[in-house]
Each structure stands twice: as C-alpha cells, then as structure tokens.
Amino acid sequence: MTQQPTQTPRFTFRTFILLLLPILLLAGVIALFLSTGGGLDLDSAAPVEGLDVERYNLTKNMIELHVRNTGPEEINVAQVVVNEAIMPFTITPNTAIQRLGRAVIQINYPWSYGEAYAVTIFTSNAIAFGVDIPVAFETPQPDSATFWGFTLIGLYVGVIPIFLGIFWFPALRQLGRRTMTFLMAATAGLLIFLGLDTIAEALEFAGEVPSAFQGIGLIGIGAVATFLLLDAISKQQTNASVDETQRRLSIAFMIAVGIGFHNLGEGLAIGAAYNVGEIALGTFLVVGFIIQNITEGLGIIAPVLRDKPSIKNLAVMGMIGGAPAILGAWIGGYTPSPFLAVLFLAIGAGAIFEVIYEIAKLIHKDTTREPMPMTVFSGVLAGMLLLWVTGLLIK
Amino acid sequence: MNNKFSRRDFLKIGGLAVLGTASATAVAQNSQPTHNNSHVSPALQQHGEHEGDLPNTTGEVDHEKNGFNPDEILTDFDYGKVSTLPNGQTLREYEIIALNKNIEVVPGIEYPAWTYNGRIPGPTIRATEGDRIRIHFSNGSNHPHSMHFHGFHPGAMDGIPGSGPGGMVQPGESFVYEFDAEPFGLHLYHCHVFPLARHIAKGLYGTFIVDPKEGRPPVDREMVMVMSGFDVDFDDANDFYAVNAIPFHYQNHPIQIKVGEKIRVYLVNILEFDLLNSFHLHANFFQYYPTGTSLTPAEFTDTIIQGQAQRGILEFTYKYPGMYMFHAHVTEFAELGWNGMFEVAE
Numbered sequence A: 001m002t003q004q005p006t007q008t009p010r011f012t013f014r015t016f017i018l019l020l021l022p023i024l025l026l027a028g029v030i031a032l033f034l035s036t037g038g039g040l041d042l043d044s045a046a047p048v049e050g051l052d053v054e055r056y057n058l059t060k061n062m063i064e065l066h067v068r069n070t071g072p073e074e075i076n077v078a079q080v081v082v083n084e085a086i087m088p089f090t091i092t093p094n095t096a097i098q099r100l101g102r103a104v105i106q107i108n109y110p111w112s113y114g115e116a117y118a119v120t121i122f123t124s125n126a127i128a129f130g131v132d133i134p135v136a137f138e139t140p141q142p143d144s145a146t147f148w149g150f151t152l153i154g155l156y157v158g159v160i161p162i163f164l165g166i167f168w169f170p171a172l173r174q175l176g177r178r179t180m181t182f183l184m185a186a187t188a189g190l191l192i193f194l195g196l197d198t199i200a201e202a203l204e205f206a207g208e209v210p211s212a213f214q215g216i217g218l219i220g221i222g223a224v225a226t227f228l229l230l231d232a233i234s235k236q237q238t239n240a241s242v243d244e245t246q247r248r249l250s251i252a253f254m255i256a257v258g259i260g261f262h263n264l265g266e267g268l269a270i271g272a273a274y275n276v277g278e279i280a281l282g283t284f285l286v287v288g289f290i291i292q293n294i295t296e297g298l299g300i301i302a303p304v305l306r307d308k309p310s311i312k313n314l315a316v317m318g319m320i321g322g323a324p325a326i327l328g329a330w331i332g333g334y335t336p337s338p339f340l341a342v343l344f345l346a347i348g349a350g351a352i353f354e355v356i357y358e359i360a361k362l363i364h365k366d367t368t369r370e371p372m373p374m375t376v377f378s379g380v381l382a383g384m385l386l387l388w389v390t391g392l393l394i395k
Numbered sequence B: 001m002n003n004k005f006s007r008r009d010f011l012k013i014g015g016l017a018v019l020g021t022a023s024a025t026a027v028a029q030n031s032q033p034t035h036n037n038s039h040v041s042p043a044l045q046q047h048g049e050h051e052g053d054l055p056n057t058t059g060e061v062d063h064e065k066n067g068f069n070p071d072e073i074l075t076d077f078d079y080g081k082v083s084t085l086p087n088g089q090t091l092r093e094y095e096i097i098a099l100n101k102n103i104e105v106v107p108g109i110e111y112p113a114w115t116y117n118g119r120i121p122g123p124t125i126r127a128t129e130g131d132r133i134r135i136h137f138s139n140g141s142n143h144p145h146s147m148h149f150h151g152f153h154p155g156a157m158d159g160i161p162g163s164g165p166g167g168m169v170q171p172g173e174s175f176v177y178e179f180d181a182e183p184f185g186l187h188l189y190h191c192h193v194f195p196l197a198r199h200i201a202k203g204l205y206g207t208f209i210v211d212p213k214e215g216r217p218p219v220d221r222e223m224v225m226v227m228s229g230f231d232v233d234f235d236d237a238n239d240f241y242a243v244n245a246i247p248f249h250y251q252n253h254p255i256q257i258k259v260g261e262k263i264r265v266y267l268v269n270i271l272e273f274d275l276l277n278s279f280h281l282h283a284n285f286f287q288y289y290p291t292g293t294s295l296t297p298a299e300f301t302d303t304i305i306q307g308q309a310q311r312g313i314l315e316f317t318y319k320y321p322g323m324y325m326f327h328a329h330v331t332e333f334a335e336l337g338w339n340g341m342f343e344v345a346e
Helices: A013-039 A144-166 A169-173 A177-206 A215-239 A244-275 A283-304 A311-322 A324-334 A338-369 A373-394 B007-013 B022-038 B042-046 B196-201 B331-335
Strands: A051-059 A062-069 A075-082 A090-092 A102-108 A117-123 A128-133 B081-084 B090-106 B109-116 B124-128 B132-139 B174-180 B185-190 B205-211 B221-230 B240-243 B255-258 B262-269 B276-281 B286-290 B299-301 B303-307 B311-317 B322-327 B339-345
Touching (some): A051 A117, A062 A117, A075 A102, A144 A244, A144 A283, A144 A311, A177 A244, A177 A283, A177 A338, A177 A373, A215 A244, A215 A338, A244 A311, A244 A324, A244 A338, A283 A311, A283 A338, A283 A373, A311 A324, A338 A373, B090 B240, B124 B132, B185 B311, B205 B221, B205 B262, B221 B276, B262 B303, B276 B311, B299 B303
Parallel strands (some): B090 B132, B221 B262, B255 B339
Antiparallel strands (some): A051 A062, A062 A102, A090 A102, A117 A128, B081 B090, B090 B109, B132 B174, B185 B205, B221 B240, B276 B322, B286 B299, B286 B311, B322 B339
C-alpha cells in the first residue's frame, strides 16, 4: 500500500504546544503592556473607585453598613458622614478593602424610628459613596417571631393562592376538549405575562448588582441555561417514549418548577423590601396577591385536566410552585442579595419560557386534530389579560 | 438604597403605617418593642446612658506632614521683617509663596490644596495703621495666583486680573505688593484669580490685622480664627467645615484659658459655597467689634453671623472654670467639623 490511511486526530505533544503558543504570546503582550504602557498614557487624573453598600443593619443606637469594593483597585475608608454630621466609626476587618472584598462599618448613632437617614462614606481619595435609609426601623433579626412572620408572608403570596387554583381541578375536568385547549392557551398567556414580569424584575435587580458581577450577563446565563436544560430533559423523556399522560404530567411539574422560581424571586423581593422598610402589606394588598396568584395554580393543572393525577401529585406540584415564596422571604428578609435575586429570577424566566414552549407543542397536537385558531388566540390573550387586570388591584 | 423592589409595584406603597394582616403584624410586632427601647427615657439620659457617639472624625491628622498645626496658627501673628524707611515710616516685609500642597484635611483624606506658604489659612499678617507693607509674592505653583488685600491701596496693588502684573502672577513669576496699612481693623487677603470660588476654596486666604496707632486696650490672650470649609469631592458644596482648617481640632484639643483672663478673638469668615457662617460662644457673652474698625463694641451677644469675607473682633472673659463649647450655630457646619472647646482653668 502506497497511500497511508488517514490518521485519526490524536492529541499529541505537538498539538499541546500549538495550543499553548497563543497563550504564551498573550502573556508576553500583557507583560509588555504592563511594563511600558504600550505607548498609551493610561494614568487617570482621578482614581476610579467603586463601593457598594450591599445592605444595612439597624439596631439600637447602631447603624451597620455591609460594603463591598466594586472598583478596580483597593480602597481605603477614611470618614463617614451621617445626615450632615461626621461620625466616628469602626470598620472590620480593615479600613483597606481589597477589590471585591467586603467590610462592615459600624456607626454608634442615635437614630430614631421612622425617620430617614443618608450615610456618606468618604474614601481616602475623597470620593463619596452614599446610601439612603428611607425609613429607619430595627432590622428584623433571625428570631422565631420574624421567622414565622416571613413564613406567613410566603404562605399568603405563594402557597395558599396556588392551592386555591388547584382546587378548580374537579370542576374543570368536566369541560370539553375545546375548552381545555382554551385553558391551555390561557395558561400559556399567563406564563408569557409572568415571564416578561420576571425578566423585568431581574433587570431591576441587575442594576443593583455590583458592576463586576455583570447582572445582565447573569440573567442571560441563568435564563438560557435553564431553558436549554429543561428542553434537554423534556427531549430525553420523549425519546424514552413515555406515554402522553406521563408527558403532560411532567409538563405540569415543569410549570410548577417555573412558577416556583418565579415565586422564589417574589419572596426575595418582599423580604428585601420589608428589610428596608418599603413594604406595607395591607389587607387589600394581600387579597390582591391571592387573586393574582390563584391563576398560577390554574396554570399548573391545565395540562393534566384530561388525566387523573393523584392527589399526592397535585399537592407536590402546589408545594413546588408556592413554597419557594417562603424560602425567598427568609433569604430576602435576612440576607438580601441582589446577586441571588438576579440568579433566581433568571432561572425562573428560563423555566417559564421553556414551559411555554412545551405547552405550545401540546396545543399544536390538539389543533392538528381539530383546527381552532380563535380558541388559541382568545386563550392566550385571556391569560395575559387576566394577570394584567388582577395586577391593577395591586398596582 | 433606591426604591428598586418594585415587585409589581405593590411594595412601593412604602411606610409602615398599615400593617393589616396577620403576617405583617407578626413581623411588625417584633420591631415595635425594640423601637420603643431605642427611645431612652430622660431619666436614663441624665444617668449617662450612652446614646451614640458625638460627631467627630476618626483618627488624627498628621500635622507634621501637613506642615502646620491649628494650635500654633491660633496665636501665630506675623509682624514681618521690620525696618524704618527714610521718611520715618515703619516698613514690614513679608515673603509669601503660593504652593500646591496635599493637606490631610481630615484623617485619611488628603486634599490637593493651594496654599500661601504651605499652610491654611495663610500667614496672619499684622501691622499698625500707617505702616508700609511690602509683600514679596512669588508663585511656586502651576496656576496663576494673586494676593488681593481688603483695605486701602492703589488699583495696581489690588491683585485682581486686569490690575497689572500683580493681578495674575504666572507660575514661576513674582510680584511685590506694596501699600500702607489702613484703615485699622480686622481684614483679610485672598487670591482673586478666576475661577474665584475654586481659588479661595482650595486654601488661598489669610488674615490681615491692622492695629490702631494707639493700639487696642490690652488683653491677656489674643487668637485668630479663620472659618472655612473644604469641598473635597469638587461638587461645589462643602464636605467639611472648620476654624483654622482642621475639622474638630479644637474639640479634640481644647484651647486652654483661665478664669478671669481677657480673651480677644480675631474672627474671619472666608467660607465658600455657603451663604453664611456663624460663631456661638457657650455660657458666655462677648463684646463684638464688626470689622474691628471701631474701638467701641457694636453689640454684646453670644452669637454672630458673618457672610463671606465678613469679620469681627470678639472680647470675652470666663467667670467659671469648665469646658465650654464654641461653634457655628449653623449646626450642620458644627457637626461637619466647625466645633471647638475652651477649657477654662481656675
């Protein structure tokens, strides 16, 4: 034989060196740039600094600020001003804060209940960073009373409404095929509305995330990864040729998961808002919340109306959809973190949009048997309008 | 923190007034009792219940590195190099140089100041009415500067742009300001180069005292206090206030005086960006001589107000020993640094 058979690609030492070469060159360029400036005059006239007050903690005669250095270089905290008065402070672990490092500033200050405060932190380069305390009150500490309080909030806004929605199951089972398709479409509409809302919420929190953590990018990662992961799981199930009933049940579970993440984000927002004194959970608002979130329960059961899911399955789905609101309220109430909020909301958005895609496939199957374009149109629109109108109650 | 928790905007209602549900009440109940505790009863306060720290800076300024100490500036009167002119007039000569200098205005924050002779306020120039003042001014900084005196002098000595070579002394150049010290009173000098607010706020100011020919009635102690502020983040609003440059200096280092001692304070306001400044003396009253141009006091009071470049002489005596506060009764300024103490000993 004169012709050599084509060699299967093999990872050789030579390949390794070739892969490494650009990285070595890159290191050289960076070294050159750092030592010479690469011909650019990059000395800034004023230092670039960033300091985020991630949260504050108010206890008797004490204002405690949890700060993070979000600038490119180390910074030094020099002075602290509270409402136009220079105040002595202590800082742990150190006045010097590394890049992305954190510190706790404590100010012995006789703040008064219900009043507003503005704290300004001056770094050694005389750059001022401020935080507003819109309504001062004792920050809830993790004790049994606040724990139970946050739990109740989660129950009211998450668990109870979803179970109320699920209680429609026996009645809706009596409906005809066309009505069930309408309900599926309405569920898709609900989810589109929730998905948009979740994205908007994530974008708002992204603005609070230190810029180094790239909140917008985080939304993309969380949403896309969740969407594709759920899609992959769903495709695996299709390949495993589970029956239609099983498949609809798993879609219902996925809806529950998506709504669960959504409610987790909701709980985070409520807990965090409570912490900064922005929340007034009046009776009317809670009632509004129950009315709006009841539709989430409806959405969960829509795909399985023609089947006979066990009570246990229905209960589990309700808990998956609603209970995360409690978890979110705890996290948001005790350690509000915009980073976590963005991540959870992004995951929720990804899950919700994937579920919409699954429902669309189910509806498509129904409509191939019997075309009913107006049913789909009116269903989706009805779902969206339902949330919009109930939303009016709590705006 | 901004109002960013707009969960379907329902959270934006704000306030804590209506907590209607069991859930909210459960959380609120926890915060209510503790909030009540935070209001300490008057009786407890009298017993010295610690309610929080007093306003103050954290740490101590490095006076040595700054090159001046408010303790010394307080009583540092510069009579110049004295000689007699052929016509019998007393000549007082001063060397003053404008310098860029980083000054630690509050502990941990260095402010890129502009100074006369490396200190804020600049030297307290003191002469007697009718003396000849000769100031050898040189500009060692990288911006044009001048010295504009309040008082009688020819236009060419006014130190404002357009008044000739003394109006804007370029970097590396120098000029001799020469004029007779009059009228008697308490005056000031400052740079008058555009942008004026910045040139003043960055530290180019000082006191100019002209004593009457016959002198003022003798006192036991004389002090100079220049009220000013620092806008360290350049937003044209002062971040810190002080007398003699360093916030809270005389609060942390009380001025030592004695019961019965007659005290005379030369008080000058050169505060930029704010409309008014003031001086309030605790547990006492003072005779006030606005601009010091009369030997008869205009007022017997414990609080006076000065706009920018207003000044006046205060005379007082303490009857009882103790610690006595003096501060701007614009209390915002007081808590941002313009606060001091007299420690009166037997």
